Amino acid sequence: MHNITFNLQGLHRHGTAFYEYLALRKHFFVDALGWDIPHDERVEMDQYDNPLAWYSLVLRDGAVVGGARTMATTARWGGHSYMLRDALCGKLEDIPASAMPGDVCTPAVWECTRLVISDEVRGAGDRRECLDLIVDGLTRVARDNGARELMSLSPLTLQRALRGLGFDVHLMGDRYRDAEDGRMYAVMAMPVEKRVTLMAAE
Numbered sequence: 001m002h003n004i005t006f007n008l009q010g011l012h013r014h015g016t017a018f019y020e021y022l023a024l025r026k027h028f029f030v031d032a033l034g035w036d037i038p039h040d041e042r043v044e045m046d047q048y049d050n051p052l053a054w055y056s057l058v059l060r061d062g063a064v065v066g067g068a069r070t071m072a073t074t075a076r077w078g079g080h081s082y083m084l085r086d087a088l089c090g091k092l093e094d095i096p097a098s099a100m101p102g103d104v105c106t107p108a109v110w111e112c113t114r115l116v117i118s119d120e121v122r123g124a125g126d127r128r129e130c131l132d133l134i135v136d137g138l139t140r141v142a143r144d145n146g147a148r149e150l151m152s153l154s155p156l157t158l159q160r161a162l163r164g165l166g167f168d169v170h171l172m173g174d175r176y177r178d179a180e181d182g183r184m185y186a187v188m189a190m191p192v193e194k195r196v197t198l199m200a201a202e
Contacts, residue, residue, distance in 0.1 A: 001060045001126075003133040005141050008051045019043065020064035021057050021116075028116045033181040036094075048113060050077040056137025058130050060121070066130040068115040070138050072145065073104045082111045084153055084187060098174045099153060099187050109189075110142040112152040132165050139192040151189040159188055166194035 004014055011018045022043035029035045030044055038046050052075040057067035075082050080091070087095035088103060121130050142150055151172065152158075162169045172187040 001058050001065065001129060001133055003056060003058055003137045005054060005056050005137045007054045011055075014057075017057055017059065017064050018055065021055065021067045022049075024064060024067065024116050024118055025114055027119075029114070033183075035180050047077070047080050048083055052077055054141045056134050056141065058117075058133045058137075063120075064118075065121050066117040066134050068112050068134050068138055070110050070112045070141060070150070072107055072147070073109045073111055073151075074107055081105075083113050084111055084151070087153075094178070094180065095153065096174070096176055099176060099185070101173045101187075104151070107146050108148045110138075110145070110147045110150050112138055112150050115152070115154065115158070128161075128164070131161060135162065135165060135167075142192050147192060149189055149191055151187060153185055153187050156184045156186055159186075162188075162190060167191070168195060 004017065006014060022045050026039050026042065026044035029037060030039050037044055048069065048071065053069050053071045055067060055069055057064050059065065071082055073082055073085065080086055083092065084095070084100050085103065085105070086092050088097050088100040090097060115134065117127055117130050121127050138150060156175065159169045159171065167190040169188050169190040172189055175184055175186040177184050
């Protein structure tokens, strides 16, 4: 497995990877979780897939097996900003405004969304490696653009997984149960740098 990062300006360098990622999103978020979000029979794509977004994808044997999207909390595209700020402003019905503790608008913080790992990635070790590669790409993009922190609305189980990768993750807003998939969610944030382990310090 290996990681690639790009925005819309550079997606042509990676063949069909972007389209495969959108198809993976449709399979997971629409077909498996039943989310009512924009899609057709093959892919899922929304208003945040715009020129301000960056992508961190993982490929195995040439096929996309995982990925996520990220953008600065200063992003503005048409009538939208970034997902969590739009939710705070009441523009997204499925995300309660209380999920966000307050407005965040700074180049130091980037939002991550649409994290997905393919069902074809089996076994705890492989799924951990895939997540690590996705997050490595996200943190690299954020750091290269001057950010110090990432935040995301995610299932609570992701907090433990990210801590296992060496990140100090903390919850920001209220937890809530999603009406469509029944899972517990919360906004969580973490620095773009991993903790320094004893092994790394020696």
